[in-house]
Amino acid sequence: MQSSPNRLDGAVWRLAWPIILSNVTVPLLGLVDTAVVGHLPASRYLAAVTLGATLLSFLYWGFGFLRMGTTGLTAQAHGRQDVEALRALLGQSLIVAVTIGLALIVFGHPLVRFGLDLLGGTPEAVRLAAQYAHIRLLSAPAALANYVILGWFLGIGNARVTLAIMVLTNAVNIALDLLFVVGFGMTSNGVALGSTIANYVAFGFGLWLLRGALRELGGGPVPRARLWRGSAYAALFAVNRHLFVRTLCLLFALAFFAARGASMGDTVLAANAVLMQYVMLTAYGLDGFAQAAESLIGKAVGRRDWVLFGASVRAALRFSLFTSVLATVVFALAGPALIALLTSLPAVRAAAAGQLGWLIVLPLLTVWSYLFDGVFVGATATREMRDSMLVSLALFLLAWWLSRRWGNDGLWFAFAVFSAARSLTLALIYRQYRRSRWQDAHT
Secondary structure: OOHHHOOHHHHHHHHHHHHHHHHHHHHHHHHHHHHHHHHHHHHHHHHHHHHHHHHHHHHHHOOOHHHHHHHHHHHHHHHHHHHEEEEEHHHHHHHHHHHHHHHHHHOOOHHHHHHHHOOOOHHHHHHHHHHHHHHHHHOOOHHHHHHHHHHHHHHHOOOHHHHHHHHHHHHHHHHHHHHHHHHHOOHHHHHHHHHHHHHHHHHHHHHHHHHHHHHHOOOOOOOOHHOHHHHHHOOOHHHHHHHHHHHHHHHHHHHHHHHHHHHHHHHHHHHHHHHHHHHHHHHHHHEEEEEEHHHHHHHHHHHHHHHHHHHHHHHOOOOOOOOHHHOOOOOOOHHHHHHHOOOOOHHHHHHHOOOOOHHHHHHHHHHHHHHHHHHHHHHHOOOHHHHHHHHHHHHHHHHHHHHHOHHHHHHHHHHHHHHHHHHHHHHHHHEEEEEEEOOOOOO
16 A cells, blocks of 8 residues: 655654654753853853763763664564564663663763763863762663663654653753752752753653553563563664664764864864754754654565655655755855854854855755665664764765865865765665665565
8 A cells, every 4th residue: 555745744744843842852951951050150060061961971872772773673563563572672672771771880980980081171070070970870771761762652653752751851850950959059960960860750751651552552461581581682682783883983973073173272172063063953853854764664664565665765855855955055044143143252253154164065965864874774774874884984084184184174074074975875775775675576
């Protein structure tokens, strides 16, 4: 049974808009954290929250495969209408997430010390950041389990749960920030405690939502052998290990970009940070459509419905291209004004304006990588995602080395090469697989 383009466009939009809105809540929380701590009498508290939050963000993001891998496998099981597999995947993924979270708590001290040594900072700020990070690490089991819950619901096509959980998490976090810091007189440790409690509140809410969803699915309890036998996790680990390597490569590229910018001085570092805010803003929109593609593609693969597969890719592509072109037009027409919104420093404005051309072209280069990330996650072709990222990272480093004499222009050129390489390599693999694997055998 074929789906009309309008029907699939509606399906993409229904999945994408809650994800996009939930993404927007993330910088909102960062603004509140900054505002609350920024009004304390000493700047070291703001520095501590900045360092600690950066470390935890990179650490947790490294385990983002828990969300992506769960989405792809769940969507395929949902497409096959395999209720037992849906239940088993949820249980297995939650066990893996909680186990990793507990390990992070156990090995938290050396991880935090190593991470803060890399980030640097004044001794007092680093000491306070370590306290912040250790408190936040106590929420690791809940935070990583929440990745699984979000991924599972997205896999069954319920993206509104993503919005509900993210809104609850950030609302509780903001309220506790104000209570602990403004009401109780705590400092950066109050912000960390608020985040930790908020993660557990969200986890409890997610479990309550899962209870209702599992009741609607029907079926009996998952056999214990599928939860406690190591071989039962083979598919889950096969998907997730490649995503883990891929994510580490991406984190390294972003960290390298930030570090090289910092080596050119505070003005360049600040200018790049301003432009990267808009790069990330574009990513919020593109990632929403990519995650919608994950769910639709996974369902199509589970059903072995290659007509639906191709139609889903085209529907997600239409939204993604519109978003990228819109971003490019806005950056081209209002770039200086957008830079001025984030900084009033003349030197930083001038440095950012000098790199504005890269910001204008990047959405057109990155749109394909986001789209195909969604396609490959849905199809659980994660080895290919890993290989694409390894090639792109190598080209990024080569491009930077060849253009390092160009200063910040060379750094942005290398980042553009990295973005284009991600898009091109995934597009080439997609084209090959569409002709061989992702189609009916007789066509």
